[in-house]
Amino acid sequence: MRRLTLSYRAGLAVVLLVALITHLPFSSGVFSTDDYMIRSMVTGDAALYEKGFSKVDPDKSVWQGVMDAFHFYSPAAGTLHEYKQYGNLPWWSGDEAQMNPWRPVSALTHWVDYQIAPESAQFQIFHTLLYVLLFAYCGYRLFWRLSNQSSIAVLATLMLVVDFSHLMNFNWISARNVFVAGALGCATLEQFIVWRTQHRPMALPASLVLFALGLLSAESSVAVGGYVLAYLVIVERNGVRSVVTGMLPYAALVLLWRGVYSSLDYGASGISLYIDPGRTPFDFLVSLLQTLPLRYASVILTLDSAVATLSPLLQVWVSLGSLVLVLCCLVAILPLCRCSPKVRFMLLGSVLAAVPAAALTTVGPRSGLFIAVGFFWVLAVWVFQLLRGYSSVFVKSLAALVLGLHLFVPMVVDVLYTSGLVPVVYVDDQHFDSVAGRLRESQGEKSLVVVNPPTPNTLFYLPFEWQLEGGVSPAALNMLAPGFITFDLKRVSAQEFEITSPVGLPITAKQALADLKGKQPAMSLVYTSQTLQGLFVAPDAHFRPGQTFSAGNMNVEISAVDGGRVVAIKIRFDNDAAVEQMIWQRYDWGTREYRVMPVPAVGQTLRFSGPLDIDASDPLQLCLDCEEKTGDVIDRVDHN
Secondary structure, rough: OHHHHHHHHHHHHHHHHHHHHHHHHOOOOOOOOHHHHHHHHOOOOOOHHHHHOOHHHOOOOOHHHHHHHHOOOOOOOHHHHHHHHOOOOOOOOOOHHHHHHEEEEEEEEHHHHHHHOOOHHHHHHHHHHHHHHHHHHHHHHHHHOOOHHHHHHHHHHHHOOOOOHHHHOOOHHHHHHHHHHHHHHHHHHHHHHHHHHHHHOHHHHHHHHHHHHOOOOOHHHHHHHHHHOOOOOOOOOOHHHHHHHHHHHHHHHHHHHHHHHHOOOOOEEEEOOOOOOOHHHHHHHHHHHHHHHHHOOOOOOOOOOOHHHHHHHHHHHHHHHHHHHHHHHHHHHHHHHHHHHHHHHHHHHHHHHHHHHHHHOOOOOOOOOOHHHHHHHHHHHHHHHHHHOOOOOHHHHHHHHHHHHHHHHHHHHHHHHOOOOOOOOOOOOOHHHHHHHHHHHHHOOOEEEEEEOOHHHHHHHHHHHHHHOOOOOOOOOOOOOOOOOOEEEEEEEOOEEEEEEEEEEEEOOOOOOOOOOOOOOOOOHHHHHHHHHOOOOOOOOOOOOEEEEOOOOEEEEEEEOOOOOOEEEEEOOOOOOOOHHOOOOOOEEEOEEEEEOOOOOOEEEEEEOOOOOOOOOOOOOOOOOOOOOOOOOOOOOOOO
């Protein structure tokens, strides 16, 4: 027993030391997107409150701030209308868009940030490091319970903690809930196993409390229920009655949580990026079938975000290839599955964990956490079997390849990134700096017009970011059209403008993107930008001529539709809106910067080229059948 205790402690020391070294942040860090919104929601903001943002009341209680922390928008709460009226949600946003997760436990950790060092991103990343260490500790305890030797638990935990996707989450402060939920989920499952194997009276209450806290940290924690079910079915195998009685307390807790969640109007609906299975179960099932092989392939190959940069057609082929890869890997571990119920349990639990992950329709770094828990333990057991059971050079090389891909390379990258040995330069796109002087001179009384935003979803956060960083935000925000494609802007009269696009305005998350010749690149970051529009656009949006919308200072009418694509719109600014006094801004794809532009003259037509129609627009752009572009026949906005 003494040897096992020392082995456990030595393994834990190794795990915590590696987690610390690979995540110890030496750079100052930066805030981004959700970080600004969460802070405004938790602490309030007087200036934004005066602009009509009701959820940032500076006099709100701590409890209300924690409950509102992850509130993006909701029709019932009135925030969807407020943000459209201000303009940080564009005119093509869904009429029923709701994005309002309930994560009070994670929100409480951010409240602590704001009480101690609200302006310090480095402190807040250090705070996240505590949850990374807690995640490593809880993961190691779970794996140690399952393993016949601590070295397997050490390897599995290290691969889980240093995974590339978790590094991305670590450097994004608002993604801290991944580590909080991961730690609580592993602890929940570990205490469940203690309850079932050692029959300790306090293990079940401890497991349920941890499970409840996990559900209140991130919705993905419901995946733990999949592991519970898999354990009861595969490891215990005591019949249906035993499965039902074992699952009952966890299922009851999920139903209670879901009931409160829905009754308080939390959840996601009316958008294409997130799917709430309780509201739209059929759409959720479709997402599950489409993303399941991609999620597993991304965990196997450590390529979490690459799929989003592919064209829709190529994504279909990649999905089929991912299915083949997953089946091949399954065949490789079948001998191990036959002889080990625990391996079958963790493998099935990992598969079941992919079910709630389908709520996020993109295959990103936050969606595979609980898939990875089972996957990496099975992988560690398999690697140890290869190293101990075979002597051929091929098998040893295969094991070395796996260790390199999932352990040594990520460890090196993590250390280089967080230590600052490889400097990461955050390039300013001049979004604020290019207009800061005019905004400050007007004391925020001037409206901003952004002609062709490259990532419309990030403009949702603009008033929160600019108010906190620059102390000023526009009186209103006007996004004319997504900047993913080329379009022409004509000023018809003092208050009226027209936009025409030969390839159609990409105002849905699924519309095909193409250059003026109809060509589609096989790979481009512009696909990612379009997908992220799913944060606010409806999944089944259809537009017809004569439809009208309003946002900011604008009233927009659809004037022409071709094959379901909106090819022309009319924009009329409110009569009391002084167009000449507004600050006009465009995005230059050539330099990847925002620039101030003069207000177009009446009768003038300007062409704003999209990233697919200018040279060297995208470092990731890869065309299968690209042709040389010809010059525009309409005056082009200068890209120099």
